[in-house]
Amino acid sequence: MSSAKLEHKGYNRGLILGLTMAESMILLVFCLLLVAAAIILAEREKRQAAEVQVAELREQLADIRRDRDDLGRRLALVANPSDRAAVEEEWRELVSAREARLQMDKQGIAVEELADLANARELLRAGGYDLESVDKLMERLAELQQQLQARAESGEQPHQWPPIISLSDADDYSFEIGSAELTPSFEQSLRGDITRTIAESLDEYNVDIVEVIGHTDEQRIARKESNFDQTVLDVLARRTAVDTIVPGDNAGLGLARAIAVANVLRSEPALSGMTVLPLSAGQLIMPGDRLTTGKAGDMRERRRIEIRIRRRDTPDTP
Missing domain, CATH: 1.10.287 (Helix Hairpins)
Structure with a gap:
């Protein structure tokens, strides 16, 4: 890491x-x-x-x-x-x-x-x-x-913020090629050290929202058809495996990978009661929170999952 x-x-x-x-x-x-x-x-x-x-x-x-x-x-x-x-x-x-x-x-x-x-x-x-x-x-x-x-x-230190957890392909936090399926080592890390780190941050900073953001590089996905809209809700509800999603672009691939990570975190007892939100940044944001300038190619450090923790802005509404 x-x-x-x-x-x-x-x-x-x-x-x-x-x-x-x-x-x-x-x-x-x-x-x-x-x-x-x-x-x-x-x-x-x-x-x-x-x-x-x-x-x-x-x-x-x-x-x-x-x-x-x-x-x-x-x-x-x-x-x-x-x-x-x-x-x-x-x-x-x-x-x-x-x-x-x-x-x-x-x-x-x-x-x-x-x-x-x-x-x-x-x-x-x-x-x-x-x-x-x-x-x-x-x-x-x-x-x-x-x-x-x-x-x-x-020992109070004002204005402390929860850390941003970045899980990069370059650090072997990877998925199967062109898929949202987690590799076994990545899933093991999610259920171990990463879950513990998130749980400690939730207690320390009194937060209740976990945002999982999927990032990709700018390699184009060579698919003409996608079943993303037909399968994403079933995968989010964990009724269907994440590898059934066939994304048609990098935005869809980033969201599918975020859903895969979010589903693992939601299944962990240490994070029960927390709201885990999967999001996608596609290929738009470089590491370090900079917008891309259009650099195509195989860049492992850009293929990553970012986990951000915050407090809910407004109470739940029916």
Whole structure:
């Protein structure tokens, strides 16, 4: 099954590349949100510290005013009225400046940092940020972090798709020449490893449709008459052997071979309850999901069966 693995790897690489780019953009946006939140949170903490400091300073100012009033009453007894105002003003400025500096030193805040805080606050406002909504932003970031952590712990990998199983004539998954009859080795593989692989995919990806697609090369079928329409329904219902079908073209041969494979899969208990749909692509599609450009001749790699697994699009209707 070397070609099956190669096609599977190519298919997954394409998906992974597209998905990795999408997830990278999501991660970039998430990182930008983290940076913005960190800046806003830091400014919020500084603002809260400044507000606490202001409240403390107000309390201290009230104490100073009481002391000032008391001192004023005492000065009134010993000083002239003209000197009293100057003394009070100078005293008030000295006391306020000293207390404010002591509080800033305790908080570890320099005078230059107060100017930076004011500038940062203005920048945030100019950028349309509402400082009061920081809590909501942090809650959202916490939710995203929890989701990422839960996904990492569960090992969840989003956007996984079931594999495409390719069974090529070049890998000895073959039919009798010009017929839809399975070779014994092909039928044995279908009932063994291939059925197990399909059953595992059905459980893993929660799907219920198995599509069996028959592909041929572009060698012409030299038949003037065909009994395809008269026999196909009996073969599909397993009332008649598949080798009774005489296809008149490659599309009919591809469908007959898909029916042969589908009938084997439908008979396997591991796939009971699954819907197996036989389809034909005839000679139109090259390996790798490319339309043919008209290459005639005996090409074993083009004669193949592809098995694709998916979920039913709509519920069954009577």
